[in-house]
Amino acid sequence: MNNPQYALVTGSAKGIGKAIANELAQRQYHLLLVDFDQEVLEYTQTELRGRYPALSVHTFVQDLSEPEAVANIEKWVAPFKDKLKVAINNAGFGLTGRFTDLNIEEQLNMVDVNFKAVVRLSYLFVSILKNNGETYLLNVASTTAYQSVPYLAVYAASKAAVLSFTRSLRFELRETGLSVSTLSPGSTDTDFVYRARMGEHTKKTASKVNMTPEAVGKIAVKGLFAKKSEIIPGFLNVLNAHLPKYVPKLVTEKVAANIYEPRN
Structure with missing residues (x-):
């Protein structure tokens, strides 16, 4: 390409x-690829x-929960x-369990990665992208952002924050050349369920509606x-995201709790 264009993706291993x-x-x-897992990131680069x-594929190993990450x-x-035209804030993880049973530091670390890093990186990327003509910023939320989710409480809250923040940012930048979008995927066939320590019942339920990455x-x-x-991929995910608007909150919370509640 005579005028190379770059895209940066976090959580890209x-x-x-x-x-x-x-x-x-x-x-x-x-590509500019960022992830905390050096071994897998190098494999993806290759x-x-x-x-x-x-194309050029550059990598940078960084844990986004660290204070100096941005x-x-x-x-x-x-x-x-x-030359940066696209930035994707994708990095994030979840934890399943009762709020009081999970380690509070782990949960705060999740907030650091899922939301605080998104805000900090958005601040950085907007300052760069708005000077580069027609550009794009994508922040990754989740279908859990559209309702409260017992036993996935902090994760869902962090993604709700991403969704609300990105909507507002899009409006503020609407008259610029920078387009801001939110991606809210539902259940996807990734390692998310293992890092979130989801139980077999939850994994079995998720596998029925999984989309591929x-x-x-x-x-x-x-x-x-x-x-x-x-952007909500898949009809069922669109339905799951918007149905809570029309169903009593207690009903949606009971349905979610039945999926995510830890079981022996």
Whole structure:
């Protein structure tokens, strides 16, 4: 490409982040990949370089819960900032269980990654992208953002915060060349359920409606470049996201609790 364009994706070693990176590479974007898992990130870099030899694939190992994370990413991305056209805040994780049974530091760490890092990185990326013509920012929330979810309480709350924040940011930037979107995937066939320590009952329920990361990534990127405000992949997920508007909160909470409640 005579005028190379770059896209940055956090949480891109595997799962939805990797799938989004692959879709962007198909559209001839050079890649800036961030993840905390060095081994898997290097494997993904090798895979994408082999698949797209004409493109550059740069990686940066960073845990987004660390206080200096955004400053480190800012320094790393500096040589590419004039060419950065797309930024994807995808990194995040969940924890399942009773709020009082889960370690509070782990839960606060989840808030740091799922929401605080998104806010900090959005602040950085907006300052870069708004100077680069037609550009795109995508923050990843979840269908859990549309309702309270017992036994997934802090995760759902952190994603609700991402959704609300990104809606507001989109409005504030509506007259600029920067389009801001939210991706709210539902159950996806990734390692999320294992890191969240979900029980067998929950994993079995999720497996019935799982989408593949590749399907989610394709819908995400298509919606991003269509400048959609909210991207919810899959009809069932659209239904699950909007149904709580019309059903008593106690009913939706009982349904969610039945799915996520830990069982022996």
